[in-house]
Amino acid sequence: MNxxxxxDFAGNSDLVLIVxxxxxNLAVLHDALxxxxxxxxxxxxxxxxxxxAAQARPDIVLLDAMMPGMDGFEVARRLKAxxxxxxxxxxxxxxLTETEHLVAALEAGGVDYVTKPIKPKEVLARMxxxxxxxxxxxxxxxxxxQARNALDAFGYASxxxxxxxxxxxxxxxxxxxxxxxxxGTSAPQAPPTVLAWLARHLPDAQQRQIEPPALSIxxxxxxxxxxxxxxxxxxxxxxxxxxxxxELSDTSVIEAMSLSLKLTAREAEVLYWVVKGKTNRDIGEIxxxxxxxxxxxxxxxYVKLGVETRTAxxxxxxxxxxxxxxxxEI
Numbered sequence: 001m002n003x004x005x006x007x008d009f010a011g012n013s014d015l016v017l018i019v020x021x022x023x024x025n026l027a028v029l030h031d032a033l034x035x036x037x038x039x040x041x042x043x044x045x046x047x048x049x050x051x052x053a054a055q056a057r058p059d060i061v062l063l064d065a066m067m068p069g070m071d072g073f074e075v076a077r078r079l080k081a082x083x084x085x086x087x088x089x090x091x092x093x094x095x096l097t098e099t100e101h102l103v104a105a106l107e108a109g110g111v112d113y114v115t116k117p118i119k120p121k122e123v124l125a126r127m128x129x130x131x132x133x134x135x136x137x138x139x140x141x142x143x144x145x146q147a148r149n150a151l152d153a154f155g156y157a158s159x160x161x162x163x164x165x166x167x168x169x170x171x172x173x174x175x176x177x178x179x180x181x182x183x184g185t186s187a188p189q190a191p192p193t194v195l196a197w198l199a200r201h202l203p204d205a206q207q208r209q210i211e212p213p214a215l216s217i218x219x220x221x222x223x224x225x226x227x228x229x230x231x232x233x234x235x236x237x238x239x240x241x242x243x244x245x246x247e248l249s250d251t252s253v254i255e256a257m258s259l260s261l262k263l264t265a266r267e268a269e270v271l272y273w274v275v276k277g278k279t280n281r282d283i284g285e286i287x288x289x290x291x292x293x294x295x296x297x298x299x300x301x302y303v304k305l306g307v308e309t310r311t312a313x314x315x316x317x318x319x320x321x322x323x324x325x326x327x328x329e330i
Contacts, residue, residue, distance in 0.1 A: 014038055014039070014059040015038070015039045015040075015057075015058045015059050016033055016038045016040050016041070016058060016060055016061075016062065016127070017041045017042070017043065017049065017052055017056070017058035017060070017061045017062070018033075018042050018043070018061075019042075019043045019044075019048075019049040019063045019064055019067075019072065020064040020067070020093065021045060021064065021067045021068060022064075023044075025093075025116075025118060026042050026044070028118060028120065029062065029118060029120065029123065030042060032120035032123070032124070033120075033124075036124060041056055041058060045067065045069060045070065046067060046069055046070025046072070046074060047069070047070060049061070049063070049075050050075060050079070053085050053088065054084065054085065054188075055168075055169075055170055055171060055187060056170065057084065058088060059088070059089075059131055060088065060089050060090075060127055060130060061088055061089070061090045061091070062093055062127075063075060063076060063090050063091065063092055063110070064092075064093050064094070065093065065094035065096065065101065065105060065113075066094065066095070072092060072093075072105075072108075073104055073105065073108040074108075076090050076105075076108040076109040076110055077108050077109060080108075080109035089112075089130040090108075090109055090111060091110065091113065091123070091126055091127065092105040092110045092112070092113040092114075093113070093114055093115075093116060093118060093123075094113055094115060094116065095115065095116040095117075111130055112126050112129075112130060114126060156244055156245070156246050157171075157172045157174035157175035157178055157244070157246070158172055158243060158244050159172075159175045159190075159242075159243050160232060160233075160240050160241065160242050160243075161190050161194070161195075161198070161240070161243060162237070162239070162240055163198065163202075163239050163240075163241060164238055165237075165238060166189065166190045167187075167188045167189065167190065168187040168188050168189065168190050169188070169240065175245060178224055178245055179191060181219065182217045182219050182224045183217065193215070193217060194215065194226065194243070197212075197226070201213065202228070202241075211227065211228060214226060214227045222248065222249035222252075223247070223248045224245060224246075224247050225245065225246050225248060226243055226244070226245045227243070227244055227245075228241060228242075228243055229241075229242040229243060229244045230242050250272070253272060253321065254268045254269050254272045256321070257271060257272060257320070261304070261305065261316070261317065261320060263301060263304060266287070266297060267304070270283055270287065270294055270297040270298060270301065271298070271301050271313060271314075272317070273286055273287075274310060274313065274314050274317075275314045275317050275318055275321070280295055280298075298310065298313070301313055
């Protein structure tokens, strides 16, 4: 539950960061918000909260006032002191009802507070009031072409890199995992390979207004492809660039087929090897089944795809794969 989740842009859900050092409190709020359609991040300390907020730029923060180490008041002050997070509304959660504590919460930058024990319905009602402004701001950013793209249903991931300092200022959860696995790096520092690629191709791309060639990083049987998507910000400190990445491997292609064609994992795996020109006997050896079992899987695939032959099923799969992954080759 402590890993950041990618924002669900398909549902345009609001991104909520919950900060509390008590796991039970996190669990109650997380479940209530998740069931209500929000995308939820959690943090269990002040330091973690600042990191999460800097990377994901949530739409609202639910912040426990009293935590060991850096308390909620200090977290709020730091969020408000940073231009990148100053706009985010903060709702304090506190068991302290004395006037001086509530005043301190508001002076630290909070827009509202709820008292413990937390009542999820009350929290949702308070949040909705303060999220209206955040929704308008996000819609304006999207219309201006500056909304951050994130992981979609087929495994694309993204990062935003601030140049010239070479810092990752935002990333999806999948992007974090991919960069760690392929490059051995994690935010905030962008991988040297990525920075070298940008330095080599970005000036020419800007001058000619063309997309630079993709960067491919090979790791065993898999390849991580990165492409420069668009500039998403500019200020006196530098420019922000959105990079879309995609892992290409047998496994990722099969997962994409399963999701997009609504097949089971095994059906997608069988269809994938059909596309690759394998016979039922070959496929059986690859997946550890008999040719007869492979045939039964294929029969179910035909029904789901609305086709009658092996060739037609492969044709449907190839068309969809090339929509999802233009680099796909048989």
